[in-house]
Amino acid sequence: MYEEIKSKQASIAVVGLGYVGLPIALEFARKASVIGFDLKQDRVEMIRQKQDPSKEMPPSAFEGVDIAYTSDPQDIQSARFYIVTVPTPINEHNEPELTPLLNATHSVGKVLKKGDYVVFESTVFPGATEEECVPVLENESGLQYIRDFKVGFSPERINPGDKNHTLVSIQKVTSGCDEESAREISRVYDMIIQAGVHQASSIKVAEAAKIIENTQRDLNIAFMNELSIIFNRMGINTFEVIEAAATKWNFLKFYPGLVGGHCIGVDPYYLTYKAQELGYHAQIINAGRYVNDSMGRYLAKQVVKKLINKDKHPRQMRIQILGATFKENVSDIRNSRVVDLIDELKSYGIQKIDVMDPYASVRELKEEYGLELTESNDGPYDAIILAVNHDQFTDMPEQEFIQRAAPDALFVDVKGIYRNKIHHLDYWSL
Numbered sequence: 001m002y003e004e005i006k007s008k009q010a011s012i013a014v015v016g017l018g019y020v021g022l023p024i025a026l027e028f029a030r031k032a033s034v035i036g037f038d039l040k041q042d043r044v045e046m047i048r049q050k051q052d053p054s055k056e057m058p059p060s061a062f063e064g065v066d067i068a069y070t071s072d073p074q075d076i077q078s079a080r081f082y083i084v085t086v087p088t089p090i091n092e093h094n095e096p097e098l099t100p101l102l103n104a105t106h107s108v109g110k111v112l113k114k115g116d117y118v119v120f121e122s123t124v125f126p127g128a129t130e131e132e133c134v135p136v137l138e139n140e141s142g143l144q145y146i147r148d149f150k151v152g153f154s155p156e157r158i159n160p161g162d163k164n165h166t167l168v169s170i171q172k173v174t175s176g177c178d179e180e181s182a183r184e185i186s187r188v189y190d191m192i193i194q195a196g197v198h199q200a201s202s203i204k205v206a207e208a209a210k211i212i213e214n215t216q217r218d219l220n221i222a223f224m225n226e227l228s229i230i231f232n233r234m235g236i237n238t239f240e241v242i243e244a245a246a247t248k249w250n251f252l253k254f255y256p257g258l259v260g261g262h263c264i265g266v267d268p269y270y271l272t273y274k275a276q277e278l279g280y281h282a283q284i285i286n287a288g289r290y291v292n293d294s295m296g297r298y299l300a301k302q303v304v305k306k307l308i309n310k311d312k313h314p315r316q317m318r319i320q321i322l323g324a325t326f327k328e329n330v331s332d333i334r335n336s337r338v339v340d341l342i343d344e345l346k347s348y349g350i351q352k353i354d355v356m357d358p359y360a361s362v363r364e365l366k367e368e369y370g371l372e373l374t375e376s377n378d379g380p381y382d383a384i385i386l387a388v389n390h391d392q393f394t395d396m397p398e399q400e401f402i403q404r405a406a407p408d409a410l411f412v413d414v415k416g417i418y419r420n421k422i423h424h425l426d427y428w429s430l
């Protein structure tokens, strides 16, 4: 397969052109012949105009590539190597929502031919690829797994908004359903991944590796969040404690904060779901999730408490929130925990909450959460909450905050970046 792809006798189809799929498709299209398929016609149209709907890549990324974009699933039938990069979210009960993945698998199954390869990149629980997706491929195609077509799993590790760790500079884990496919899939990815590939011993191992990377991060942040709740009661600053503790060589430097998005806050639930199915109730992982999911509401409660203690009444409070996306320097608002913060503030009867974000889309925020963005500093604000450390927000002179602040205002620095820089406002951080 590798030789055919390299010589462009066989082409690659990437199914799902989002944060993960589009960079993969474009990178492969520098070396191979690629078909980029996404169900969303408007997204495909934008991409054809050399615009990344996720705002991660510049127009230059679309230059010098051999790629055809389509929103018609029929168009992928000429490919031989399918890469599936569709969302794997959770439902309202925090259970895996595999519908997009299975729909994409149906599309691939319908056009699958003898000798084809299908590599899944979407994050799933260990076992999902072979237990959930492979039967769909077999049923749709009438072909037999391993004998007629091969499957692999290669988790994606890109970190949106991070200009240092990019697709090609992050080592990639690959796997296949047998020795031959594992080797061929590794060789194919090795074409584009400068950092090289790590061939896992099985699909399940590769699936598990991805899920624990994010679960580990979730748990470490949950620990810091719990510490910040404890230290707040002790009247000490968590960031100062971490700074001191981190002078020991083996201390792990994680920070408290809001954990949103479609990876860190979601993937652990895939693992706990599967564990539950196997008769084990995961306690540490669920506890971490509980702590992290509560932080938006915790923050709101602290803010309101502090403002009431300043003799301010919730109905008259004016609050500005800087940042609405799920993390810094991205436009992605999926599972943004800033929304929990806002909802909780509103539940106290606070009506004037202005949200400012240079990245978030006004339309998406309105559609998804019914939230409006504002570009003006229509203060004076009783509290300014720096919720997301976008570059635009991280180096502002204190004077800018003072200008929009009401007398005796509170400055809430969720990420602790203005520590020792705010001298005239009442400062509080996690």
Ligand SMILES: NC(=O)c1ccc[n+]([C@@H]2O[C@H](COP(=O)([O-])OP(=O)(O)OC[C@H]3O[C@@H](n4cnc5c(N)ncnc54)[C@H](O)[C@@H]3O)[C@@H](O)[C@H]2O)c1
Binding pocket: 015, 016, 017, 018, 019, 020, 021, 037, 038, 039, 040, 043, 054, 085, 086, 087, 088, 100, 101, 103, 104, 105, 107, 121, 122, 123, 124, 155, 156, 157, 158, 159, 160, 262, 263
């Ligand atoms: N975004 C990240 O930082 C990141 C990092 C690592 C892993 N992942 C994982 O990668 C996967 C994809 O995530 P993403 O952030 O790129 O999602 P995304 O929402 O940005 O993109 C997914 C794309 O798939 C398309 N799509 C959905 N169903 C389809 C179908 N049946 N056929 C064709 N296209 C379809 C959507 O229209 C969308 O454009 C998820 O499993 C995610 O957990 C994401």
